[in-house]
Amino acid sequence: MLDLLIRGGAVVDGTGAPRRVADLGVRAGRIAVIGEADEPAVRTVDASGLVVAPGFVDIHTHYDAQLFWDPMASPSPLHGVTTVFGGNCGFSLAPLRRHDDYVMRMMAKVEGIPLAALEQGLPWDWTSFPEWLHRIERPFAVNAGFLCGHSALRRAVMGEDAVGGTASPRHVDEMVHLLHDALAAGAMGFSTSTAPPHNDGAGRPVPSRAAEPEEVLALAAALHDHPGTTLELIFAGCLNEFSPGEVDLMASMSLLANRPVNWNILGVSAQSKARCEQQLHASTVAAARGARVVALTLPRTNGMRMTFLSGAPLDGLPGWREVIALPVSERARALADPDVRRRLAAGAASDEAGALRYVANWPALSIVETFASSNRQYEGRTVADVASERGQDPFDALLDVVLVDDLRTGLRPPAPADSAEGWEYQTEVWRDPRTMIGGSDAGAHLDMMCGAVYSTSLLASVRAHGGMSVEEAVQLLSDAPARFYGVRERGRLVEGWHADLVLFDPDTVAFGTECTRLDLPGGAPRLYTESTGVEHVFTNGTQVVADGVLTGATPGGLLRSGRDTESVTVPGGA
DSSP states (O other): OEEEEEEEEEEOOSSSOOOEEEEEEEETTEEEEEEOOOSOEEEEEEOTTOEEEEOEEEOSBOTTTHHHHOTTOTTGGGGTEEEEEEOOTTOOSOSOOTTOOHHHHHHHHHSOOOHHHHHHHOOOOOOSHHHHHHHHOSOBSSEEEEOEEHHHHHHHHHGGGGTTOOOOHHHHHHHHHHHHHHHHHTOOEEEEEOOTTOBOTTSSBOGGGGOOHHHHHHHHHGGGGSTTOEEEEEOGGGSSOOOHHHHHHHHHHHHHHTSOEEEEEEOOOGGGHHHHHHHHHHHHHHHHTTOOEEEEEOOOOSOOOBOTTTOTTGGGSTTTHHHHTSOHHHHHHHHTOHHHHHHHHHHHHSGGGGGGGGGGOGGGOEEEEOOSGGGGGGTTEEHHHHHHHHTSOHHHHHHHHHHHTTTOOEEEOOOOOOOHHHHHHHHHHHHSTTEEEOOOOBTSOTTTOOGGGHHHHHHHHHHHHOSSOHHHHHHHHTHHHHHHTTBTTOSSOOTTSBOOEEEEOTTTOEEOOOEEEOOSGGGOOEEEOOEESEEEEEETTEEEEETTEEOOOOOBOBOOTTTTBOOOOOTTOO
8 A cells, every 4th residue: 555645746757858647656755656556545645737746955055053943944845845955165063162152153144043043042062073963863854964064174173273274284184084074974075165255253254264275175085985975165256257276176176076066156147147157167177177066056036135234245345344243333333434434335346346246236225124213214115216315325325224223224136137038048057067056045144035945936937937847947956956966866756766745836836925034043033935836745755845834744854975875976086
């Protein structure tokens, strides 16, 4: 007898093959039959009018902390995600130095997770990465794996000297030793960052930003002897254009590890073709050397919110870090100073700002939320409109409004205008083997965005614009990332494979309205978005979403490299 029979759905198997109407039966958490099922079942679901697809695989999240207090990994399952990977951008929660809260405070700043939630939601009673895996190994609604981050490794070995200091050969050897321990215990790989917006709890560059190339290469090489591992990074060039040194370093990391590298994140629009092509050329150079470098790229989502209180990503603008790092009262005084304003405006408009210039298009910013009663009149309006009404320069008007709100004003940069040319270029890039759909950052930047919507955003865009089939979109969301990370028996609908499934209505699937929820430990807020059209989601054959609502079931769990993943190698790797 089958445990579950999904009858009459349009099966889209994840390979890109055309859909076909078929039954799908599940037994003991695995797909038992795809076709005409004549066995009785404990439960039958009528999937008429629905697409039956593999659960989506999100390879770039920061659920490392949230899964301690929220085993549902909400709201990702509502958007069809059944497998997630954390520990990205060089930021993992282990290894730790005993009685050291540096990593906690770094995560609060760099990934926008409220400090109160981190303080109250996690026990912080581990030091090594294997100990951390043991503490987090528990039932989840999703399958979850984690990379080991460079900044945590550096802090564990070098202490205070990790920030800005040069690692000695002994330090590098100790970091490599700790990474070997993590990988042997099941870490999914190694991640690192040199990105200018990545600053710690004190506003200083995170530890990995001080690493010499030789240190990064030694750590990458450690993956070579650990099956099922991978490399992830974010370099300064990910925000603008890669330097020759960055191009060489990425290819060298891939070759030494004999693994692909993925980087975060390629912004794609018709207006950014030249920059996109320069960044993607890094993959072409790597391929010529026998390496593999892949850019993560996102479909358009419901946008990003920013504030001068959290400061991200404003602190990545040239000359802004020192001001944003100030205590709130001192920051407010600085932002009121005309000389400081002129200096900040110049940095934001400079060539060095690169791709971050879009957040500094002050007149185009929308004021989406205010807090002072005198500012209520500005909600829903652009800074240009407010500045015109007040007879001010847009940057001055913006800062005056922000200061009255005690820096809490919610701001949103403009979304790229829809155009046939833009959509055509985006789909062209998403199909490029040098790219991978991903980079949601789900679980992070909780005051700025709800990145979990990337999957439903893509499916809704495909319906709205055409030019890409649902079958192709499903493949980009499921099988492509699963094969890239070597995930065993997930990402496709195949008899005998794990029954990770999403059933959605192709005519209505979309993300919902963004709202603020006060449901983090300590009552801290986060932005949250539900979905429409995602009717049912199953992880390992157990339903985690029913009629668009989380069930509370936790049939997933920790994925470990080697056991749950297999090695994806590169042509030139030894």
